[in-house]
Amino acid sequence: MSTRSIEPAAVALAPGTGGGHDHPSLQHHFDNLEQQKEASTLGMWLFLVTEIMFFGGLFTTYVVYRSSWPREFMAASSTLDWKLGAFNTAVLILSSLTMALAIWAAQVNRRKQVVFYLIATMILGLVFLGVKAVEYADKFEHHHVPGPNFVWSEDAHGEGGHAAAAPTPEQAAFAHHVEIFFSLYFIMTGLHAVHMICGIGVLAFLLVPSWKGRYNSAYHNPLECTGLYWHFVDIVWIFLFPLLYLLGAHAT
């Protein structure tokens, strides 16, 4: 007859073998906290995989057009303020640090520090979005927003208004390709900003339970998963920054 042997891996999942059997944060369908943690961490990583594919479609589009029109992309890129971009990059990296510190604080049971670092992360995120808003306003001012009001003049980088003689077909084509760069710029940075806003929302959602001390050395899974997400959004920006801002360095 079959020997009814139980694989070692299965034993780990069996009820009564893990800790935290009646922990208040343990959901009914999991056997123990460890299984719950493994499940939610795997789920978060899979979600990040979908995010990579999501942004991957954009990066693919970028690569295709960037290789088609390198000059136009450089010219358009040089209108972006790389200093603001660099500042934002620093802000985001710092926010990833504070996020990691929040998780650390939970692991060592420092309740108030968890809240402090979460708020710091949110403030840094808001600073990033504020700088982004300034940059967007600048695009609107210079008519660099794609659409019927888009203006591109090579000398004045689209100071707008003073429409000179009708552009040659080459100039018109150049301007069109620049418009595609800005379309990509707005979609890529816009979707990144949407992800930032979602992240800040989730952080706000975690504040109250953190204040109540629900996250501690035994259970801090929501913090960790949010941290994974936050770092991911950070990494997306680290790719966006050189692709969009630093390309123009070669233009002059």
Added chain:
Amino acid sequence: MNTSNTVPHELPPPDDLVDQPNYLNVAYGLKSWLLTRDHKRIAILYMISVTVFFALGSLFALLIRLELLTPEGDLMQPDTYNRVFTMHGVVMVFFFLIPSIPATLGNFLVPLMIGAKDLAFPKLNLASWYVYNLGGVFTLWAIFSGGVDTGWTFYTPFSTNYSNSYVVATALGVFINGFSSIFTGLNFIVTIHRMRAPGMTWFRLPLFIWSHYATSLIIVLGTPVIAITILMVAAERLFGLGIFDPRLGGDPILFQHLFWFYSHPAVYIMILPAMGVISELVAAFARKRIFGYKFVAFASIAIAVLGFLVWGHHMFVAGQSLYAATIFSVLSMLVAVPSAVKVFNWTATLYEASISYETPMLYALGFIGLFTLGGLTGTMIATLGIDVHVHDTYFIVAHFHYIMVGGAIMGYLGGLHYWWPKISGRLYPGFLSRLSALLVFVGFNLTFFPQFILGYLGMPRRYWSYPPEYQVLNVLSTAGASILGIGYILPLFYFAWSLKYGTRAGENPWGAVGLEWDTTSPPPTENFPVIPVVTREPYDYTSEEVHRRTTQQEVPVVYQVD
């Protein structure tokens, strides 16, 4: 063996069984359904939504077939016809075929088959149903405002620059609906990795689980790409951005690449779960261990992987380089290998088996035949030369309906008939259900086989009128569609009837093996009184122990004492 369990367990006559506490009678009222986190109830919710969208899609199909009854475009304007076939495609692909098996049968069975209490993320599961319906609302909004006429493929620049229909609403509907697929796929992967019962090793998983695992991989990797693509189309229409706009130098073909990168694998999202169903049915009604279990399991994974490498075969005439087209052609033919492995292994399982021709098995046998025809014509049109000839003709329409309708829907109906006793606790009338299986098979072939011929003769897709010499075949097709329609309507009635008047099914009416048959019908909310411990391979129809169990002479499983 544990001798204390071998005392014959006397079952009262089925009709006298009182309902055990189960997931259906545990609570009543709308709230207990709309806020449920039970995967079984969510499966029922999905079943209702999916059926509504199937009916809607079928209505559009009916309009198409009525228009094509005569060569003249006499029922509707060409523009209306464009909208009708587009809505047929959008509703059927995104709101029926993709969620059909995974979100209903998959949702119900994945935790049961692996011995878990629920999916890993029950709230996410419920959210996916709401998100699905939200996407549906957007699509219905588009339909009732006047529809969309781009074809379900949303090809640019027509969709972005020229179409005067409700592209954005439809695109948003599809975009939102994508999230519900992702939630389901993500939930399945985590559940299968982390929630298996003790002893349920990877190679003891039912093939239904393997195929859902492969499907989930495709969903997780593919769906985000169409999400971003469709978002770019919407942004282009809404805000005047110019990503695919040829007037700015944008590349509409890039859209096709991004679109088919998801939408070809999406074909496997539709067919793989059906293949999983068929593996279960064939083993259960042939009463044999499935032939080449590991090959069938890995064939699912192989199809998922290869499926991502063949999207270019939709673009053979779109100005692709000959080298790219040749490579895509070869890769497309490679998909036939794992698909054929499955068909051969099912056939080998049937060889010298004692087959019982219950209703689900009729669907399974129908699937094997129709899928083979659909697959073989798929290899034909993967060939560059033939594809150039039949591209955009009814040959293509017939081919993918053999896979989608002859494959996916046959699988869905087969699975529904097989697990209905488990889902509802009741049996449905045997004669009527066999009749409907027969009607579906006959009606299907009469509808779509003539379309192969039509296409080969040169009748193009997406036209509302055609030369008179094609009429005979088109009339046959319309006649077949009406038979098919009756075949689809019948189950609605006898399933509903069975809920009240059907004989009580007992826990294992088919004498099948698998953890889902080891619990009561309908199962309790927690699925199993205690978590089962798995000690056997799947499809173990030969061992003495299983024989005793499936003839219901003994209390079935050996439960682990907590």
